[in-house]
Amino acid sequence: MSTMDLLGLALLALFLVLMLLYAALGRRWPAVFRPMPALDGLGQAIERAVEAGERVHVSLGTGSVIGSDSAPALAGLTVLAQVASATSMGDKPPVATAGDGAMAILAQDTLRTAYARAGALARYQPTSGRLLGPTPFSYVAALPTLLATEDISVHMLIGSFGAEGGLAADFGERRRIFVLAGTDDVQSQSLLYATAEHPLIGEEVFASGAYLNAGPLHRASLRAQDGIRWLIVIMILAGTVLRTLGVGL
Amino acid sequence: MKLGAYLLWAAVAAGAGLLVLLGYFVDTQVILGLRLLLMQWAVLLAAAALLIGLINLLAVHYRKVSLQEPGWPYSALLILTFLVTLVLGLFFGPDFQVVLLLFNYVQLPVEASLMALLSVSLLVAGVRLVARRRDVFSLLFVGTALIVLLGTAPWLAAGDSAVAEGFGAVRAWVTQIWAAGGARGILIGVALGATATGLRVLLAVDRPYGD
Numbered sequence: 001m002s003t004m005d006l007l008g009l010a011l012l013a014l015f016l017v018l019m020l021l022y023a024a025l026g027r028r029w030p031a032v033f034r035p036m037p038a039l040d041g042l043g044q045a046i047e048r049a050v051e052a053g054e055r056v057h058v059s060l061g062t063g064s065v066i067g068s069d070s071a072p073a074l075a076g077l078t079v080l081a082q083v084a085s086a087t088s089m090g091d092k093p094p095v096a097t098a099g100d101g102a103m104a105i106l107a108q109d110t111l112r113t114a115y116a117r118a119g120a121l122a123r124y125q126p127t128s129g130r131l132l133g134p135t136p137f138s139y140v141a142a143l144p145t146l147l148a149t150e151d152i153s154v155h156m157l158i159g160s161f162g163a164e165g166g167l168a169a170d171f172g173e174r175r176r177i178f179v180l181a182g183t184d185d186v187q188s189q190s191l192l193y194a195t196a197e198h199p200l201i202g203e204e205v206f207a208s209g210a211y212l213n214a215g216p217l218h219r220a221s222l223r224a225q226d227g228i229r230w231l232i233v234i235m236i237l238a239g240t241v242l243r244t245l246g247v248g249l
Numbered sequence: 250m251k252l253g254a255y256l257l258w259a260a261v262a263a264g265a266g267l268l269v270l271l272g273y274f275v276d277t278q279v280i281l282g283l284r285l286l287l288m289q290w291a292v293l294l295a296a297a298a299l300l301i302g303l304i305n306l307l308a309v310h311y312r313k314v315s316l317q318e319p320g321w322p323y324s325a326l327l328i329l330t331f332l333v334t335l336v337l338g339l340f341f342g343p344d345f346q347v348v349l350l351l352f353n354y355v356q357l358p359v360e361a362s363l364m365a366l367l368s369v370s371l372l373v374a375g376v377r378l379v380a381r382r383r384d385v386f387s388l389l390f391v392g393t394a395l396i397v398l399l400g401t402a403p404w405l406a407a408g409d410s411a412v413a414e415g416f417g418a419v420r421a422w423v424t425q426i427w428a429a430g431g432a433r434g435i436l437i438g439v440a441l442g443a444t445a446t447g448l449r450v451l452l453a454v455d456r457p458y459g460d
Contacts, residue, residue: 005274012270016448065298066291071443074450077457101302102295109459116460127309131302137360149313149320163367170370173377184439186432191367193390195374197381202435206442209455217454221445228441 011228018227022220031210031219038180038198039211045154045178046083050090054153056083057146059168060107061159061183062099062136069160071206072184073103076158077110078209078218083156084114093125095150097132098159099139104131140164143171157181157192158205166191173197182208255460259453266451307331396423 001009022031049056060076063069080096087094093115096107107129115124132146133139147155155172157165161183169192172179181192182200193199200208203225209218265287272284310324318324337348375394378387400420449455 001274001276005276009274012444012448015444019445019448019452064295066288066295071446074446074455074457075442078455098302100295100298101300101305102298104302104305105298106457110457113456113459127305127312129305130309131306133306134299134303135360137363138356141359141363145320145323149318163364166374167363167367167370170374173374184443186435186439189435190390191371194371194378194394203438203442206439206446215454217449217452221449225438225441225445229437232437 014231015224015228018224019217019220022223023216026216026220031223033207033211033219033222036204036207036211038200038204039208041178041198042154042156042180042212046086049153050087052153053091054151055092056087056094056154057150057152057156058083058094058096058107059143059155059157059159060096060098060100060103061157061161062139062164063103063160064100065102065106067160069184070103072182073098073159075206075208076156077106078214079156079158079212080107081110081114082209082212082214084111085118088115088118088120088123092151093123093128095146095152096129097139097143097146098129099131099133099136101131101134103159104129136162136164140167140171143168147171147175147177152177154178155180157183157196158200158208160184161188161192163188163191166195169196255456258458258460259456262456262458263451263453266447270447270451303331393423393428396420 046056048054058076058080060073060080061069063073065073080094083094094111096104096111098104098107108126109129111129112121112124112126115121132142146152152175155169155175155177157168157172157180161168162185165181165183165185165188169179169181173195178198179196180198180200181196182205183189183192184205189199189201193201206225207222209215210222268280268283269287272280307328310327312318313324314321314328334348334351337345337351341348375391379391396416397420400416400423446455450457
Protein backbone atom coordinates (compact mmCIF):
# COMPACT_ATOMS: atom_id res chain seq x y z
CA MET A 1 0.00 0.00 0.00
CA SER A 2 1.51 3.33 -1.06
CA THR A 3 1.66 6.49 1.05
CA MET A 4 -1.09 8.08 -1.06
CA ASP A 5 -3.34 5.04 -0.52
CA LEU A 6 -2.74 5.25 3.22
CA LEU A 7 -3.47 8.97 3.21
CA GLY A 8 -6.70 8.39 1.28
CA LEU A 9 -7.80 5.64 3.64
CA ALA A 10 -6.96 7.79 6.68
CA LEU A 11 -8.97 10.71 5.25
CA LEU A 12 -11.96 8.40 4.69
CA ALA A 13 -11.66 7.06 8.25
CA LEU A 14 -11.50 10.62 9.59
CA PHE A 15 -14.59 11.55 7.54
CA LEU A 16 -16.46 8.57 9.01
CA VAL A 17 -15.38 9.34 12.58
CA LEU A 18 -16.40 13.00 12.20
CA MET A 19 -19.81 11.98 10.80
CA LEU A 20 -20.50 9.64 13.72
CA LEU A 21 -19.17 12.19 16.23
CA TYR A 22 -21.35 15.00 14.91
CA ALA A 23 -24.35 12.64 14.81
CA ALA A 24 -23.77 11.77 18.49
CA LEU A 25 -23.37 15.44 19.42
CA GLY A 26 -26.25 16.55 17.21
CA ARG A 27 -28.84 17.03 19.97
CA ARG A 28 -26.53 18.76 22.43
CA TRP A 29 -24.87 20.87 19.75
CA PRO A 30 -27.43 21.38 16.96
CA ALA A 31 -26.21 22.34 13.53
CA VAL A 32 -26.97 25.79 12.15
CA PHE A 33 -26.86 25.95 8.36
CA ARG A 34 -26.74 28.99 6.15
CA PRO A 35 -30.00 29.84 4.40
CA MET A 36 -30.37 28.24 0.98
CA PRO A 37 -33.19 30.04 -0.89
CA ALA A 38 -33.63 27.23 -3.44
CA LEU A 39 -34.38 24.58 -0.82
CA ASP A 40 -36.29 27.03 1.42
CA GLY A 41 -38.66 27.77 -1.47
CA LEU A 42 -39.06 24.09 -2.30
CA GLY A 43 -41.19 23.36 0.79
CA GLN A 44 -43.67 26.11 -0.11
CA ALA A 45 -43.78 25.00 -3.74
CA ILE A 46 -44.57 21.41 -2.71
CA GLU A 47 -47.32 22.61 -0.35
CA ARG A 48 -48.86 24.65 -3.15
CA ALA A 49 -48.67 21.66 -5.51
CA VAL A 50 -50.44 19.38 -3.01
CA GLU A 51 -53.15 21.98 -2.33
CA ALA A 52 -53.72 22.57 -6.06
CA GLY A 53 -53.84 18.84 -6.82
CA GLU A 54 -50.72 19.06 -8.96
CA ARG A 55 -47.74 16.81 -9.23
CA VAL A 56 -44.07 17.01 -8.19
CA HIS A 57 -41.50 15.66 -10.65
CA VAL A 58 -38.08 14.49 -9.46
CA SER A 59 -35.57 13.86 -12.22
CA LEU A 60 -32.65 11.64 -11.22
CA GLY A 61 -30.65 12.52 -14.30
CA THR A 62 -29.09 10.50 -17.03
CA GLY A 63 -26.23 8.89 -15.09
CA SER A 64 -26.03 5.19 -14.28
CA VAL A 65 -26.04 3.48 -10.89
CA ILE A 66 -22.68 1.76 -11.44
CA GLY A 67 -20.88 4.81 -12.84
CA SER A 68 -18.90 7.41 -10.93
CA ASP A 69 -21.77 9.81 -11.59
CA SER A 70 -24.25 7.97 -9.36
CA ALA A 71 -23.69 10.09 -6.22
CA PRO A 72 -25.96 13.05 -7.13
CA ALA A 73 -28.74 10.64 -8.13
CA LEU A 74 -28.41 8.91 -4.74
CA ALA A 75 -28.84 12.35 -3.16
CA GLY A 76 -31.85 12.79 -5.46
CA LEU A 77 -33.35 9.55 -4.13
CA THR A 78 -33.13 10.95 -0.58
CA VAL A 79 -34.99 14.05 -1.75
CA LEU A 80 -37.52 11.83 -3.54
CA ALA A 81 -38.19 9.92 -0.29
CA GLN A 82 -38.81 13.20 1.57
CA VAL A 83 -41.04 14.54 -1.21
CA ALA A 84 -43.02 11.28 -1.35
CA SER A 85 -43.59 11.39 2.43
CA ALA A 86 -44.75 15.01 2.24
CA THR A 87 -47.12 14.38 -0.66
CA SER A 88 -48.32 10.86 0.14
CA MET A 89 -51.80 12.13 0.97
CA GLY A 90 -52.02 14.41 -2.07
CA ASP A 91 -54.34 13.76 -5.01
CA LYS A 92 -51.50 13.00 -7.36
CA PRO A 93 -48.37 11.08 -6.39
CA PRO A 94 -44.95 12.46 -7.30
CA VAL A 95 -43.33 11.09 -10.42
CA ALA A 96 -39.64 10.19 -10.58
CA THR A 97 -37.81 9.72 -13.86
CA ALA A 98 -34.34 8.48 -14.75
CA GLY A 99 -32.25 7.81 -17.81
CA ASP A 100 -31.01 4.50 -16.46
CA GLY A 101 -32.96 1.29 -15.85
CA ALA A 102 -31.40 0.51 -12.46
CA MET A 103 -31.98 4.08 -11.28
CA ALA A 104 -35.66 3.80 -12.30
CA ILE A 105 -35.96 0.61 -10.22
CA LEU A 106 -34.34 2.39 -7.23
CA ALA A 107 -36.82 5.25 -7.69
CA GLN A 108 -39.71 2.75 -7.53
CA ASP A 109 -38.24 1.15 -4.38
CA THR A 110 -37.76 4.56 -2.76
CA LEU A 111 -41.33 5.59 -3.53
CA ARG A 112 -42.77 2.27 -2.29
CA THR A 113 -40.79 2.50 0.97
CA ALA A 114 -41.85 6.12 1.53
CA TYR A 115 -45.52 5.23 0.98
CA ALA A 116 -45.24 2.20 3.27
CA ARG A 117 -43.70 4.35 6.03
CA ALA A 118 -46.49 6.90 5.63
CA GLY A 119 -49.08 4.10 5.90
CA ALA A 120 -50.34 4.79 2.39
CA LEU A 121 -48.99 1.80 0.46
CA ALA A 122 -52.31 1.44 -1.39
CA ARG A 123 -51.68 4.81 -3.06
CA TYR A 124 -48.32 3.71 -4.49
CA GLN A 125 -48.24 3.33 -8.28
CA PRO A 126 -45.28 1.42 -9.78
CA THR A 127 -45.38 3.63 -12.89
CA SER A 128 -44.58 6.68 -10.72
CA GLY A 129 -40.91 5.68 -10.99
CA ARG A 130 -39.99 5.29 -14.63
CA LEU A 131 -37.32 5.20 -17.28
CA LEU A 132 -37.97 8.16 -19.55
CA GLY A 133 -35.36 7.41 -22.20
CA PRO A 134 -32.19 5.29 -22.22
CA THR A 135 -29.92 7.96 -23.77
CA PRO A 136 -29.38 11.54 -22.48
CA PHE A 137 -31.15 13.26 -25.36
CA SER A 138 -33.98 10.73 -25.69
CA TYR A 139 -34.54 11.34 -21.97
CA VAL A 140 -34.70 15.07 -22.39
CA ALA A 141 -36.82 14.80 -25.56
CA ALA A 142 -39.52 13.04 -23.52
CA LEU A 143 -39.60 15.72 -20.81
CA PRO A 144 -41.85 18.36 -22.46
CA THR A 145 -44.65 15.80 -22.96
CA LEU A 146 -44.30 14.62 -19.37
CA LEU A 147 -44.41 18.17 -17.97
CA ALA A 148 -47.38 19.11 -20.15
CA THR A 149 -49.55 16.05 -19.65
CA GLU A 150 -49.06 15.16 -15.97
CA ASP A 151 -49.98 18.48 -14.28
CA ILE A 152 -46.48 19.02 -12.95
CA SER A 153 -45.89 22.25 -11.05
CA VAL A 154 -42.61 21.41 -9.27
CA HIS A 155 -39.77 20.23 -11.50
CA MET A 156 -36.67 19.07 -9.59
CA LEU A 157 -33.50 17.98 -11.34
CA ILE A 158 -31.21 16.25 -8.85
CA GLY A 159 -28.85 13.83 -10.51
CA SER A 160 -26.10 13.55 -13.03
CA PHE A 161 -26.59 15.65 -16.16
CA GLY A 162 -24.48 16.65 -19.12
CA ALA A 163 -25.35 19.43 -21.54
CA GLU A 164 -28.90 18.05 -21.75
CA GLY A 165 -29.49 19.33 -18.18
CA GLY A 166 -29.73 22.88 -19.51
CA LEU A 167 -32.58 21.86 -21.81
CA ALA A 168 -34.27 19.84 -19.06
CA ALA A 169 -34.36 22.92 -16.81
CA ASP A 170 -35.38 25.22 -19.65
CA PHE A 171 -38.41 23.04 -20.52
CA GLY A 172 -39.64 23.60 -16.95
CA GLU A 173 -38.98 27.34 -17.06
CA ARG A 174 -40.96 27.65 -20.28
CA ARG A 175 -43.98 26.27 -18.43
CA ARG A 176 -43.37 28.81 -15.62
CA ILE A 177 -43.25 26.14 -12.92
CA PHE A 178 -40.93 25.86 -9.92
CA VAL A 179 -37.58 24.57 -11.23
CA LEU A 180 -34.86 23.45 -8.84
CA ALA A 181 -31.74 21.95 -10.38
CA GLY A 182 -28.40 20.64 -9.18
CA THR A 183 -25.76 18.28 -10.47
CA ASP A 184 -22.14 17.27 -9.87
CA ASP A 185 -20.61 18.29 -13.21
CA VAL A 186 -19.13 21.80 -13.11
CA GLN A 187 -19.94 22.67 -16.73
CA SER A 188 -23.52 21.46 -16.36
CA GLN A 189 -23.83 23.50 -13.18
CA SER A 190 -23.08 26.63 -15.19
CA LEU A 191 -25.84 25.67 -17.66
CA LEU A 192 -28.27 25.10 -14.79
CA TYR A 193 -27.27 28.41 -13.20
CA ALA A 194 -28.41 30.16 -16.38
CA THR A 195 -31.53 28.13 -17.11
CA ALA A 196 -33.04 27.17 -13.73
CA GLU A 197 -34.74 29.63 -11.44
CA HIS A 198 -33.40 27.83 -8.36
CA PRO A 199 -29.97 26.36 -9.11
CA LEU A 200 -27.92 24.34 -6.63
CA ILE A 201 -24.22 25.16 -6.97
CA GLY A 202 -21.25 23.03 -5.93
CA GLU A 203 -22.01 20.51 -3.23
CA GLU A 204 -25.41 22.06 -2.46
CA VAL A 205 -26.99 19.16 -4.35
CA PHE A 206 -25.59 16.79 -1.71
CA ALA A 207 -26.79 19.02 1.14
CA SER A 208 -30.44 18.74 0.14
CA GLY A 209 -31.07 15.78 2.49
CA ALA A 210 -29.82 17.75 5.51
CA TYR A 211 -31.94 20.78 4.59
CA LEU A 212 -35.04 18.62 4.08
CA ASN A 213 -34.60 16.91 7.48
CA ALA A 214 -33.79 13.47 6.10
CA GLY A 215 -32.13 12.48 9.38
CA PRO A 216 -29.39 13.30 11.90
CA LEU A 217 -26.64 11.64 9.86
CA HIS A 218 -27.42 13.89 6.90
CA ARG A 219 -26.86 16.95 9.09
CA ALA A 220 -23.78 15.32 10.62
CA SER A 221 -22.27 14.52 7.22
CA LEU A 222 -22.68 18.15 6.18
CA ARG A 223 -20.75 19.26 9.26
CA ALA A 224 -18.10 16.60 8.61
CA GLN A 225 -17.73 17.91 5.04
CA ASP A 226 -17.05 21.38 6.43
CA GLY A 227 -14.43 19.97 8.83
CA ILE A 228 -12.63 18.07 6.08
CA ARG A 229 -12.85 21.08 3.78
CA TRP A 230 -11.05 23.23 6.38
CA LEU A 231 -8.40 20.52 6.67
CA ILE A 232 -7.90 20.52 2.88
CA VAL A 233 -7.72 24.34 2.81
CA ILE A 234 -5.05 24.31 5.55
CA MET A 235 -3.11 21.60 3.69
CA ILE A 236 -3.24 23.59 0.41
CA LEU A 237 -2.11 26.79 2.16
CA ALA A 238 0.66 24.98 4.05
CA GLY A 239 1.82 23.33 0.81
CA THR A 240 1.84 26.71 -0.96
CA VAL A 241 3.86 28.37 1.81
CA LEU A 242 6.35 25.48 2.01
CA ARG A 243 6.77 25.42 -1.76
CA THR A 244 7.31 29.20 -1.80
CA LEU A 245 9.97 28.82 0.88
CA GLY A 246 11.69 26.19 -1.24
CA VAL A 247 10.89 23.22 0.95
CA GLY A 248 10.49 20.10 -1.24
CA LEU A 249 7.31 18.05 -0.78
CA MET B 250 -40.76 -2.89 8.22
CA LYS B 251 -39.44 -6.44 8.00
CA LEU B 252 -36.32 -6.20 10.16
CA GLY B 253 -34.69 -9.39 8.84
CA ALA B 254 -35.02 -8.46 5.18
CA TYR B 255 -33.90 -4.90 5.83
CA LEU B 256 -30.76 -6.11 7.64
CA LEU B 257 -29.98 -8.55 4.83
CA TRP B 258 -30.24 -5.91 2.07
CA ALA B 259 -28.22 -3.44 4.14
CA ALA B 260 -25.51 -6.05 4.83
CA VAL B 261 -25.27 -7.02 1.15
CA ALA B 262 -25.04 -3.37 0.04
CA ALA B 263 -22.54 -2.37 2.73
CA GLY B 264 -20.40 -5.51 2.25
CA ALA B 265 -20.22 -5.17 -1.53
CA GLY B 266 -19.55 -1.43 -1.25
CA LEU B 267 -16.76 -1.91 1.29
CA LEU B 268 -15.05 -4.59 -0.82
CA VAL B 269 -15.12 -2.39 -3.93
CA LEU B 270 -13.89 0.60 -1.91
CA LEU B 271 -11.05 -1.42 -0.35
CA GLY B 272 -9.99 -2.50 -3.84
CA TYR B 273 -8.99 1.11 -4.53
CA PHE B 274 -6.60 1.20 -1.55
CA VAL B 275 -5.47 -2.36 -0.75
CA ASP B 276 -3.30 -4.03 -3.36
CA THR B 277 -3.89 -7.74 -2.58
CA GLN B 278 -5.00 -10.27 -5.16
CA VAL B 279 -7.98 -11.49 -3.10
CA ILE B 280 -9.49 -8.01 -2.69
CA LEU B 281 -8.75 -7.03 -6.31
CA GLY B 282 -10.28 -10.29 -7.57
CA LEU B 283 -13.41 -9.81 -5.45
CA ARG B 284 -13.71 -6.21 -6.59
CA LEU B 285 -13.48 -7.25 -10.24
CA LEU B 286 -16.07 -9.99 -9.72
CA LEU B 287 -18.49 -7.62 -8.00
CA MET B 288 -18.05 -5.02 -10.74
CA GLN B 289 -18.80 -7.68 -13.39
CA TRP B 290 -21.96 -8.67 -11.50
CA ALA B 291 -22.94 -5.01 -11.29
CA VAL B 292 -22.56 -4.62 -15.06
CA LEU B 293 -24.73 -7.71 -15.64
CA LEU B 294 -27.36 -6.43 -13.20
CA ALA B 295 -27.32 -3.00 -14.87
CA ALA B 296 -27.98 -4.66 -18.25
CA ALA B 297 -30.89 -6.62 -16.76
CA ALA B 298 -32.14 -3.42 -15.13
CA LEU B 299 -32.08 -1.66 -18.51
CA LEU B 300 -34.35 -4.39 -19.87
CA ILE B 301 -36.72 -3.97 -16.91
CA GLY B 302 -36.57 -0.20 -17.43
CA LEU B 303 -37.55 -0.59 -21.08
CA ILE B 304 -40.47 -2.83 -20.10
CA ASN B 305 -41.47 -0.15 -17.58
CA LEU B 306 -41.24 2.47 -20.35
CA LEU B 307 -43.53 0.39 -22.55
CA ALA B 308 -45.96 -0.21 -19.66
CA VAL B 309 -46.21 3.53 -18.89
CA HIS B 310 -46.92 4.43 -22.51
CA TYR B 311 -49.26 1.47 -23.08
CA ARG B 312 -51.29 2.68 -20.10
CA LYS B 313 -51.42 6.19 -21.56
CA VAL B 314 -52.65 4.87 -24.89
CA SER B 315 -55.22 2.51 -23.39
CA LEU B 316 -56.64 5.25 -21.10
CA GLN B 317 -56.44 7.85 -23.91
CA GLU B 318 -54.62 10.20 -21.54
CA PRO B 319 -53.45 13.61 -22.83
CA GLY B 320 -50.57 13.18 -25.26
CA TRP B 321 -51.44 9.53 -26.02
CA PRO B 322 -50.63 9.82 -29.76
CA TYR B 323 -46.98 10.48 -28.81
CA SER B 324 -47.05 7.37 -26.62
CA ALA B 325 -48.53 5.33 -29.48
CA LEU B 326 -45.77 6.55 -31.78
CA LEU B 327 -43.16 5.64 -29.17
CA ILE B 328 -44.54 2.11 -28.79
CA LEU B 329 -44.66 1.62 -32.56
CA THR B 330 -41.10 2.86 -33.22
CA PHE B 331 -39.79 1.02 -30.16
CA LEU B 332 -41.23 -2.30 -31.36
CA VAL B 333 -40.10 -1.80 -34.97
CA THR B 334 -36.52 -0.97 -33.89
CA LEU B 335 -36.47 -3.82 -31.36
CA VAL B 336 -37.69 -6.42 -33.88
CA LEU B 337 -35.29 -5.23 -36.59
CA GLY B 338 -32.37 -5.14 -34.15
CA LEU B 339 -33.14 -8.57 -32.68
CA PHE B 340 -33.69 -10.39 -35.97
CA PHE B 341 -31.20 -8.67 -38.27
CA GLY B 342 -28.61 -7.28 -35.82
CA PRO B 343 -27.46 -3.71 -35.15
CA ASP B 344 -25.52 -3.53 -38.46
CA PHE B 345 -28.63 -4.15 -40.59
CA GLN B 346 -29.08 -1.45 -43.25
CA VAL B 347 -32.52 -0.31 -42.04
CA VAL B 348 -31.38 -0.11 -38.40
CA LEU B 349 -28.36 1.98 -39.43
CA LEU B 350 -30.61 4.14 -41.57
CA LEU B 351 -32.98 4.73 -38.65
CA PHE B 352 -30.04 5.58 -36.41
CA ASN B 353 -28.22 7.85 -38.87
CA TYR B 354 -31.22 9.65 -40.38
CA VAL B 355 -33.69 9.76 -37.48
CA GLN B 356 -32.06 9.47 -34.05
CA LEU B 357 -28.80 11.28 -34.82
CA PRO B 358 -30.42 14.36 -36.49
CA VAL B 359 -33.01 14.61 -33.69
CA GLU B 360 -30.28 14.53 -31.01
CA ALA B 361 -28.14 17.00 -33.00
CA SER B 362 -31.06 19.39 -33.34
CA LEU B 363 -31.70 19.16 -29.59
CA MET B 364 -28.07 20.11 -29.05
CA ALA B 365 -28.54 23.04 -31.43
CA LEU B 366 -31.67 24.03 -29.53
CA LEU B 367 -29.54 24.18 -26.39
CA SER B 368 -27.50 27.11 -27.72
CA VAL B 369 -30.69 29.07 -28.47
CA SER B 370 -32.11 28.15 -25.05
CA LEU B 371 -28.92 29.33 -23.36
CA LEU B 372 -29.07 32.70 -25.14
CA VAL B 373 -32.69 33.18 -24.05
CA ALA B 374 -31.82 31.98 -20.54
CA GLY B 375 -28.96 34.49 -20.35
CA VAL B 376 -31.30 37.38 -21.19
CA ARG B 377 -33.94 35.99 -18.79
CA LEU B 378 -31.34 35.66 -16.04
CA VAL B 379 -30.41 39.34 -16.20
CA ALA B 380 -34.07 40.37 -16.27
CA ARG B 381 -35.22 38.09 -13.44
CA ARG B 382 -32.31 37.61 -11.05
CA ARG B 383 -30.64 40.98 -11.24
CA ASP B 384 -27.86 40.56 -8.65
CA VAL B 385 -24.08 40.94 -8.78
CA PHE B 386 -23.45 37.24 -9.43
CA SER B 387 -25.88 37.02 -12.35
CA LEU B 388 -24.39 40.10 -14.00
CA LEU B 389 -20.89 38.73 -13.39
CA PHE B 390 -21.95 35.39 -14.89
CA VAL B 391 -23.40 36.92 -18.05
CA GLY B 392 -20.52 39.40 -18.37
CA THR B 393 -17.93 36.62 -18.09
CA ALA B 394 -19.81 34.52 -20.65
CA LEU B 395 -19.79 37.47 -23.07
CA ILE B 396 -16.05 38.08 -22.59
CA VAL B 397 -15.25 34.39 -23.15
CA LEU B 398 -17.49 34.32 -26.24
CA LEU B 399 -15.86 37.44 -27.70
CA GLY B 400 -12.41 36.00 -26.97
CA THR B 401 -13.32 32.72 -28.67
CA ALA B 402 -15.31 34.06 -31.64
CA PRO B 403 -13.46 33.27 -34.90
CA TRP B 404 -13.96 36.74 -36.40
CA LEU B 405 -12.02 38.19 -33.45
CA ALA B 406 -9.68 35.37 -32.44
CA ALA B 407 -8.52 34.79 -36.04
CA GLY B 408 -7.48 38.41 -36.49
CA ASP B 409 -4.17 39.83 -35.33
CA SER B 410 -5.45 43.27 -34.34
CA ALA B 411 -4.85 44.75 -30.90
CA VAL B 412 -8.55 44.30 -30.05
CA ALA B 413 -8.43 40.56 -30.89
CA GLU B 414 -5.25 40.10 -28.88
CA GLY B 415 -6.75 42.02 -25.98
CA PHE B 416 -9.93 39.93 -25.93
CA GLY B 417 -7.85 36.74 -26.25
CA ALA B 418 -5.66 37.76 -23.31
CA VAL B 419 -8.66 38.67 -21.13
CA ARG B 420 -10.35 35.38 -22.05
CA ALA B 421 -7.23 33.39 -21.12
CA TRP B 422 -6.92 35.31 -17.84
CA VAL B 423 -10.58 34.67 -16.96
CA THR B 424 -10.67 30.98 -17.93
CA GLN B 425 -7.21 29.88 -16.81
CA ILE B 426 -7.03 31.73 -13.50
CA TRP B 427 -10.46 32.70 -12.17
CA ALA B 428 -12.66 30.02 -13.73
CA ALA B 429 -10.14 27.18 -13.24
CA GLY B 430 -9.60 28.19 -9.60
CA GLY B 431 -13.34 28.41 -8.95
CA ALA B 432 -13.98 25.10 -10.71
CA ARG B 433 -11.36 23.38 -8.54
CA GLY B 434 -13.01 24.74 -5.41
CA ILE B 435 -16.39 23.49 -6.63
CA LEU B 436 -14.88 20.10 -7.49
CA ILE B 437 -13.46 19.72 -3.96
CA GLY B 438 -16.93 20.44 -2.56
CA VAL B 439 -18.57 17.99 -4.98
CA ALA B 440 -16.01 15.29 -4.10
CA LEU B 441 -16.68 15.79 -0.39
CA GLY B 442 -20.43 15.66 -0.95
CA ALA B 443 -20.15 12.50 -3.06
CA THR B 444 -17.95 10.88 -0.39
CA ALA B 445 -20.48 11.73 2.32
CA THR B 446 -23.30 10.28 0.19
CA GLY B 447 -21.32 7.09 -0.40
CA LEU B 448 -20.50 6.71 3.30
CA ARG B 449 -24.19 7.12 4.20
CA VAL B 450 -25.07 4.30 1.78
CA LEU B 451 -22.30 2.12 3.25
CA LEU B 452 -23.63 2.82 6.76
CA ALA B 453 -27.13 1.88 5.50
CA VAL B 454 -28.45 5.29 6.57
CA ASP B 455 -29.49 5.95 2.99
CA ARG B 456 -31.20 2.84 1.63
CA PRO B 457 -32.20 3.48 -1.99
CA TYR B 458 -32.96 -0.25 -2.30
CA GLY B 459 -35.86 0.16 0.14
CA ASP B 460 -36.69 -1.61 3.40
